[in-house]
Amino acid sequence: MFIRDESFQTFTRRYPVVTFLIAAHIIVFLLINFTPFSTSLYHFMVGSNYYIYAGEYWRLFTPIITHEAAGHLIFNSFSLVLFGPALEGILGKVRFIIGYVGAGLIANIATLLLLPLSYAHIGASGAIFGLFGIYVYMLYNHRQYIDRANTQILLVVLGISLVTTFLNARINVMGHIFGLIGGAALAPIILASLHRKSKRW
Template identity: 65%
Template sequence: MFVREENFKTFLRLYPVISIITAIHLIVFLLANLGPQADFIYYYFTGSNYYISQGEYWRLFTPIITHVSLSHVLFNTFSLVIFGPALEGILGKVKFIIGYLGAGIIADIATYFLLPLNYAHIGASGAIFGLFGIYLYILYARKEYLGRANKQILIVVLIFSLIATFTTPGINILGHLFGLIAGAALAPLLMAFVPRRR
């Protein structure tokens, strides 16, 4: 489930949503770091609580596709490529998009309401934690979709991710936590019409 064995062409065919999000991550990162438009991208894509309060509500979305460093974009994109495909397969394209972006936007809304007006952030981590939240619901209510080995991998990765959340400087802790909560909250709706496995 979490081991990718497909070749590049097969991955694109099986997981088009994740492929598109991955491409957007990389394109936005390149645009934000190369050429004269770099300052424009960071200025208008950053999740600035102050500018959101002034009505620039697109900033609740744009941080999800924007990253500050190469390690930042690679880590979040790698996490998406490893942990996203199984959920895209289970949920389907539309519900996966709703779960991923929904969790990310809810995390950014929580960041806006709970952190100071001068706080600003970027990164897809809230949406990535949203995927973990959906998996937590599956572990609890639809465990037929996860074998024992996958369950252990997921729990270990989630524990290490939470530890990193609280020990890494500059992390939007509330964004991570509310992304996780949002994913778990959205999961029952997303899984409502997914057939049970025997």
């Protein structure tokens, strides 16, 4: 479930949404680091609470695909490669997008409401924690989707991720926590629609 053994071509064909998101991470990273307009693009994409309050609401979404540091990009993209495909396969493209982007939006709204006006942030971590939230809901309500071995992998990685959330001063703690909560909150809605569709068929 979480171990990837497909070829690149097979992966991109089976998981087009995950592939698109990772490509978006890489393209935006390159644009904000290696182009003449990198500084202006970065300031356009960053999730600045001040500018969101001023009406620039796209900044609730753009941080989800924005990374400035290579390590940040690699870690979040690798996490998406590990934990995104299984959910895209279970939920389908549309439901996966709703869960992923929805959790990232919830995380960024929480950041806006709970952190200072001067706070600014980037990164897909809130949306990725949203995937964890969906998985946690499934562990308690739809165990048929996750076997014991993958449950252990999921809980260990989630535990480590939560611990490191509070150890690094540069991490958006509110984004991580509310991304997790947002994913868990969206999960019953997404999975209910999936099961209704299955029953109709």
